[in-house]
Amino acid sequence: MHVCGAVLIDPLWLLSTAHCFLNKSHAPADYQVLLGSTQLYQRTQHTREMPLSRIIVHPDFEKRHPFGSDIAMLQLHLPVNLTSSIAPACLPSPGMQLSGNLSCWITGWGMLSEDKHLHSPFRLQEGKVNLVENEFCNVLYRQRLSNSRSHSVREEMLCAGDFSTGRAICRGDSGGPLVCDLPTAWVLVGLASWGLDCWHPVYPSVFTRVNYFTDWINKIRRLTPPPDPTSAPQIRVPHQPLQATGSSASGTALVPPQTWLLLLFALRDSRQALR
Structure with missing residues (x-):
């Protein structure tokens, strides 16, 4: 079941939104990460399935107002090998000013x-x-x-x-x-x-x-212990098409479309569908 999207920011970490996990399991073993595809249910030689080690939701999520601090960090069990189809997105600097003509x-x-x-x-x-x-x-x-x-x-x-x-x-x-x-x-x-x-x-x-959250992101990356590679489930290199098990829920990629691709799939609860 396709649950939500996220973005690779380095070989071990991804960003997503906190509401993706609202009233849902926070157990990393319940999710699988799929990288390197441009069709939702199609696996290719570029596709990689990766297990999660940690899900870290921002501690202030919705404490002050709806959708406040709507961000979460996901740690992979093992670093993913970066390729022309799987590469991290660049993070903005904390004080970056964004002009309207970008x-x-x-x-x-x-x-x-x-x-x-x-x-x-x-x-x-x-x-x-x-x-x-x-x-x-x-x-x-x-x-x-x-x-x-x-x-x-x-x-x-x-x-x-x-x-x-x-x-x-x-x-x-x-x-x-x-x-x-x-x-x-x-x-x-x-x-x-x-x-x-x-x-x-x-x-x-x-x-x-x-x-707004760059300092928090860097702090989490700096202070979180690396995962134990010996406890990681086997990484799958898929060659067969994925089968749709529910409605086409959320997903994400960045430009160009073959870079920074990531999907999250729930492994247990088929009712875990997101907006």
């Missing part, structure tokens, strides 16, 4: 609209979007939400979308990446967190602002 992209296997699922062969979807100022984003949400005071875009969040094309995250894109083309590299600036239903006209999508 070229930014969202990616995932979520629904195409509220009533249109992604069809076989479930190819990875991507869309170019623009960053939207938080203040303007909140103005738009206040027009639609009666509880806009609680559900608002806070400082640890950012908005992105494309009003002309209607590109935005939809159901099944949770945990997906928002990457921007900066002068030195493609940088992971956001993780798909929440938004309104994706009917037209589309409202901006709300993402976890990654550079």
Whole structure:
């Protein structure tokens, strides 16, 4: 069962959103990581399945407001071998300023609209979007939400979308990446967190602002003991197509589409489906 998306940030660590594990198992053995595919249920020679060693949800998740501190870190049991199909995303610096004219992209296997699922062969979807100022984003949400005071875009969040094309995250894109083309590299600036239903006209999508949490990310990587490689389950190198066991839930990749690909699959509970 496909559960959620995440992004590789080094050979041992990945980022995802905390709400991916809300009311779900936090046992690493219940999940498997799939890297290196551009079709949701198709395995190739580039595909790698990796076991998890730790799931670390931010301690402040939703303590102050809905979707606050919506970020989690996942540690692999063994470092993955980096290839042209599997490579880490670049993290932003803590104080990075993002201008509105950046070229930014969202990616995932979520629904195409509220009533249109992604069809076989479930190819990875991507869309170019623009960053939207938080203040303007909140103005738009206040027009639609009666509880806009609680559900608002806070400082640890950012908005992105494309009003002309209607590109935005939809159901099944949770945990997906928002990457921007900066002068030195493609940088992971956001993780798909929440938004309104994706009917037209589309409202901006709300993402976890990654550079707000860079210090926490580096602290976790620095202080967390490495996993015991002798206790790792056998790594599988798959050659057969994956079988769909549920609806096409969330997934993620970055640009270019054959880089930084990751999926999470639940191994036990077939009801573990995410938005």
